[in-house]
Amino acid sequence: MGVSLYPLASAVAKEGGAGIISSACLDRLLSKRKNKKMNVYDATYEEVSLAKSSGGFAGINIMVALIKNYNDSVRAAIDAGADFIISGAGLPLNLPSIQAPKDTALIPIVSSARALELICKKWERLGYRPDAVVLEGPLAGGHIGFKIDQIALEENHLENLLPPVKEAAIKCGDFPVIVAGGVYTHGDIVRFLNMGADGVQMGTRFLATEESSASAEYKQAVIRAKDKDIGIAIKPASPCGLPFRIIKQSPMVDPSELRPPKCDKGYVLRKDSEDKFTICPAKEDNENFFCICNGLLSSAGYNSDKEKPLYTVGTNAALIDTILSVKNLMDELTGTIPVTEQEQVAQS
Numbered sequence: 001m002g003v004s005l006y007p008l009a010s011a012v013a014k015e016g017g018a019g020i021i022s023s024a025c026l027d028r029l030l031s032k033r034k035n036k037k038m039n040v041y042d043a044t045y046e047e048v049s050l051a052k053s054s055g056g057f058a059g060i061n062i063m064v065a066l067i068k069n070y071n072d073s074v075r076a077a078i079d080a081g082a083d084f085i086i087s088g089a090g091l092p093l094n095l096p097s098i099q100a101p102k103d104t105a106l107i108p109i110v111s112s113a114r115a116l117e118l119i120c121k122k123w124e125r126l127g128y129r130p131d132a133v134v135l136e137g138p139l140a141g142g143h144i145g146f147k148i149d150q151i152a153l154e155e156n157h158l159e160n161l162l163p164p165v166k167e168a169a170i171k172c173g174d175f176p177v178i179v180a181g182g183v184y185t186h187g188d189i190v191r192f193l194n195m196g197a198d199g200v201q202m203g204t205r206f207l208a209t210e211e212s213s214a215s216a217e218y219k220q221a222v223i224r225a226k227d228k229d230i231g232i233a234i235k236p237a238s239p240c241g242l243p244f245r246i247i248k249q250s251p252m253v254d255p256s257e258l259r260p261p262k263c264d265k266g267y268v269l270r271k272d273s274e275d276k277f278t279i280c281p282a283k284e285d286n287e288n289f290f291c292i293c294n295g296l297l298s299s300a301g302y303n304s305d306k307e308k309p310l311y312t313v314g315t316n317a318a319l320i321d322t323i324l325s326v327k328n329l330m331d332e333l334t335g336t337i338p339v340t341e342q343e344q345v346a347q348s
Contacts, residue, residue: 003214003300004061004206005029006050011211011326013056016334020086020201021047023062023073025267025297029213032302040069044076057083059104064090065143065240066267068277074098086134086201089143089240091119096128105131107178111138111145111156113164120172132176134201135165139182141204141314143242148232151243158182159195166196184316186335204314205333210325215301219323221247221311227318236290239282240268244292244312251308252295259308261286265293 009019023044030043038046044060051058059082062073066089077085078099087095088109095106108130110116116133123129137158138144138151150156158181169177176198183189183200192200206212208219225247236253238244251257261284263269269277282289295310297303324332331337 003212003218003296004203005213005300006047007213008206008209008211008326009051009058010054010056011209012206012330013051013058014054015327015330016056017330018084019051019056019058021051021058021060023060023069023077024066025265025293025300025302026073027069028265028297029300029302040072041076044073045080048077048080048082052081052083059084059086061086061088063088063143064092065242068267068269071098078102078104084131088134088136088145089242091115093119093122094126096123096126101128107132107134109134109136109145109180110165111136112161113168115145116165116168116172120168129173130169130175132178132198133165133169134178134180135161135197136201137161137179137181139315140180141245141317142312143238143240143244144232146243148234148243151232159192162192162195162197182315184319186333189333190335202333204317204320205329206326207313207317208320208323209329210323213300215299215304215309217304218299218309218311221249222313222317222320223322225313225318225320230313230315230317233290236282236286236288238292239280239289240292245314247311247313247317250295250311252290252298252310254308257308258286259291259294263291263293265291265297267293 004020004022009021013019026043026047027038027040031038060077078101082104084105084107086107092108108119138146138156158179166177169175178199178201179192179197180201183202189200208222229248231248233244233246263280263283270279272278282291294307298307298309
């Protein structure tokens with residue numbers, strides 16, 4: 001859910017949804033909040049515990065691309081009693097092997113039936129099957145599981161991806177399929193449920209809520225954004241190698257304000273020939289790659305005095321024109337209150 005920490009996740013859980021924390025950079029975000037240094041395990045454990053403290057269901061999204069801290073994040077989430085772990089930005093092939101999940105549901109993110117089948121085969125050898133799956137279409141924000149030339153293909157529309165993924169889920173044990181990417185209105189939710197989805201995951205709609213941990217500047221950038229302002233970062237691009245949807249005016253990708261290439265956070269580092277975490281394209285090349293670590297941290301207000309922010313959004317972000325409370329948004333999405341003007345526009 002965008003820049004999602006415990007205030008947003010717990011608010012969603014309190015309103016009957018499933019609140020999702022983002023694991024990205026939690027150690028630094030909590031170190032700043034608590035004014036003491038925290039490691040990845042302790043920060044993740046605390047944030048999950050806080051998200052669950054008000055009741056309801058809460059879990060965490062842990063990106064495979066954050067390979068250096070992936071295992072510690074998984075262990076901490078399970079130990080803290082997370083209701084679920086959602087994992088994408090790469091295939092979480094070894095997720096069940098990290099630690100016995102106990103009562104924590106393990107939920108991979110896929111963009112095709114083939115990817116789900118690969119995960120099911122690997123997990124079956126580990127003695128596990130997915131508890132659910134998130135099917136993410138090409139309209140989602142952040143990292144997208146499609147090549148640039150695949151994003152606009154009709155066959156990759158979410159409604160066309162759902163039937164084969166649903167069929168694969170039934171064959172692999174008949175677990176729930178949750179759709180994501182471009183789901184915006186109550187009408188969208190009903191439509192996908194009627195098509196056979198078991199639930200929806202929504203990020204962009206919660207980005208500009210009062211409880212979101214996005215900076216004030218980030219929220220205002222979302223409110224100002226028009227359709228033409230939202231696109232895929234191509235140059236510079238994400239060092240993770242996946243297409244990345246953003247607001248084009250994000251300061252970190254402004255060619256006139258490129259930061260010197262450096263890497264002082266290291267969340268997406270890969271191992272070198274000596275098995276050390278040292279490799280990241282953004283360390284050496286600031287024209288073709290942006291520093292996703294510092295960009296996302298700055299968008300949460302962590303180091304905005306030193307680094308330019310990176311604003312990631314889904315395709316429908318242009319429909320957002322006001323900041324809502326989570327309660328008001330959840331009432332709208334569940335059909336408890338009449339649709340807003342924005343939703344009427346989206347449905348038309």
